[in-house]
Amino acid sequence: xxxxxxxxxxIYDIFTFGTIGGDGTPESGITLAFTNSALFMxxxxxxxxxxxxxxxxGRGLVPNRWQLSxxxxxxxxxxxVRSSAxxxxxxxxPFVFSLFTFIFVGNMFGMIPYFFTFTSHIIVTFAMSMMVMxxxxxxxxxxxxxxxxxxxxxxxxxxxIIPIVTPIEVISFLSRPISLSxxxxxxxxxxxxxxxxxxGFVVSLGSLGFLGFFGAVLxxxxxxxxxxxxxxxxxxxAYVFAVLTSMYLNDAIHPSH
Amino acid sequence: MPGVWLGGAGRFFGVTNxxxxxxxxxxxxxxxxxxSDLANRIKKAQDARLAANxxxxxxxxxxxxxxxxxxxxxxxxxxxxxxxxxIGYVIDQVAGTGPWAMLIMFMMGFAAxxxxxxxxxxxxxxxxxxxxxxxxxxx
Numbered sequence: 520x521x522x523x524x525x526x527x528x529x530i531y532d533i534f535t536f537g538t539i540g541g542d543g544t545p546e547s548g549i550t551l552a553f554t555n556s557a558l559f560m561x562x563x564x565x566x567x568x569x570x571x572x573x574x575x576x577g578r579g580l581v582p583n584r585w586q587l588s589x590x591x592x593x594x595x596x597x598x599x600v601r602s603s604a605x606x607x608x609x610x611x612x613p614f615v616f617s618l619f620t621f622i623f624v625g626n627m628f629g630m631i632p633y634f635f636t637f638t639s640h641i642i643v644t645f646a647m648s649m650m651v652m653x654x655x656x657x658x659x660x661x662x663x664x665x666x667x668x669x670x671x672x673x674x675x676x677x678x679x680i681i682p683i684v685t686p687i688e689v690i691s692f693l694s695r696p697i698s699l700s701x702x703x704x705x706x707x708x709x710x711x712x713x714x715x716x717x718x719g720f721v722v723s724l725g726s727l728g729f730l731g732f733f734g735a736v737l738x739x740x741x742x743x744x745x746x747x748x749x750x751x752x753x754x755x756x757a758y759v760f761a762v763l764t765s766m767y768l769n770d771a772i773h774p775s776h
Numbered sequence: 777m778p779g780v781w782l783g784g785a786g787r788f789f790g791v792t793n794x795x796x797x798x799x800x801x802x803x804x805x806x807x808x809x810x811x812s813d814l815a816n817r818i819k820k821a822q823d824a825r826l827a828a829n830x831x832x833x834x835x836x837x838x839x840x841x842x843x844x845x846x847x848x849x850x851x852x853x854x855x856x857x858x859x860x861x862x863i864g865y866v867i868d869q870v871a872g873t874g875p876w877a878m879l880i881m882f883m884m885g886f887a888a889x890x891x892x893x894x895x896x897x898x899x900x901x902x903x904x905x906x907x908x909x910x911x912x913x914x915x
Contacts, residue, residue, distance in 0.1 A: 601825075690860045690881075690888035691895075698855035698892075702847060755844045 524715035528639055528708070530554045556637045563624045563637075592620070596761065603765035607772050611765070614654065618647060619761035626707060626753030630746070638756075639707040641700060648699035651764045659771035670774040699763055706756045710749045718742040845900060852892035860885015 532552035541548020574585040582590055596616045600608050622638060629636025637643050659667035671688040672681060720738035724731040864881025868874065 686884050687888045687891055690856055690863070690885050691891050693863075694852070694856035694859040694885075694888060694892065697859055698848075698851040701855060702851045705851070706847065751841065752843070755841055759844055759848065 524712045524719065527635075527711060527715060530556050530640070533558055555635045556640065556643070559625065559628055559635045559637050560621075563621060563628060567620045567624055599758075599762055600765045600768075603762060604769040604772060608765055608768055611654070611768050615761050615765050615768070618651070618764055619757055622647070622703065622760050623754065623757035626757055627750075629707065629711065630750060630753060636707055636711060638703055639711055641704040644700040644704040645696065647703075647760075648696040651699065651767060652696045655767050655771040658768075659774055662772065663774050667771070667774045670770055695763075695767060699760065703756050703760055706752050710745070710752050714742065714745050714749055717745055849893055849896050852896055853889040856889035856892050857882065857885040860888060 532550075532554055534553050536551040536553070538548040538550045571589055574589040577583060577586055579586060593616070596619055597609070597612060599619075600612050600615050604611065625638050626636065628634050629638065656667075659670070663669075671685050671692065673684060673688070676684055717738045721735045721742060724735035724738065727734070860881045860883075861878060863885075864878035867877035867881065871877065
């Protein structure tokens with residue numbers, strides 16, 4: 520496991536539910552499988568649910584420490600949504616809270632050795648960002664009707680500029696799910712590879728003998744530093760994802776720029 | 777002895793307005809200022825929250841690290857170019873119009889990327905500006 524820095528991202532089936540279509544031969548049709556990625560998603564969701572249910576079970580008016588911690592988590596996300604999307608945005612609080620805790624706990628799970636980081640797969644992050652975009656577009660049209668398209672036409676622009684500006688605005692809007700998903704995916708993938716490469720140096724230098732043993736100290740320090748950095752990146756990227764989600768939701772609620 | 781005690785109590789009463797009166801340990805006259813003070817504080821906190829909401833500009837993200845900020849600007853820029861070029865490529869494939877749609881949409885994507893970067897930086901600037909001033913002017 521320590522030799523190949525890419526091997527940690529391999530997805531394998533834990534068990535399969537069966538195959539749709541195909542002609543019976545292996546590798547044909549669509550196989551529904553419960554993969555290690557799915558396992559860690561289930562573990563993440565289970566951990567979040569258990570944490571929230573267990574800590575708020577007392578429902579004390581004066582909270583104990585556990586309840587205080589989950590109330591602080593609530594307040595943190597609630598303030599984030601309120602400051603980015605306004606009080607109206609609070610109807611999307613469960614959505615943003617779920618995304619934030621899911622990504623945060625998933626990233627933190629990934630920091631535990633031998634655990635799988637499902638946020639390091641772009642399809643996972645892309646699915647989440649497309650979900651955000653679909654909510655923005657659908658809610659924007661449901662709430663504002665055709666006025667939602669004013670998002671693409673900045674106010675106060677002379678008429679002859681609009682044909683040039685609108686495609687740029689449309690591309691800018693369409694680039695949001697890409698940048699949202701690539702940012703999270705890239706951070707997690709690059710961070711985990713860097714971590715693996717540097718700690719791999721420790722092993723390969725340490726096996727060189729006496730001098731290599733001393734040389735291995737340097738990447739060891741780097742490994743420790745990068746581990747700390749990765750913890751920070753994991754938290755910050757979950758935060759960034761949630762903040763941008765609430766800012767995009769703000770566009771759906773108030774579509775005029 | 778009782779006279780001394782009464783005098784002492786009277787003086788005590790005169791100085792500190794029924795603070796330790798044994799007849800009324802928690803008199804309503806001293807409880808009322810406390811609760812109205814609490815009400816004032818609740819009102820103040822609610823006003824502060826309302827003001828924060830009215831400002832509409834995110835003020836909580838000042839602690840986003842420099843690395844995250846830089847990566848955000850980079851991805852916003854690159855993503856717009858990729859999307860623009862991709863749209864142009866699809867138009868070319870469908871309409872068979874040589875490389876032209878892709879080239880034009882590449883330029884459009886470039887412009888959209890610049891627009892994204894300007895928006896992100898304006899947002900960062902608005903966040904770093906003092907809250908309450910003309911922070912909500914940028915948008």
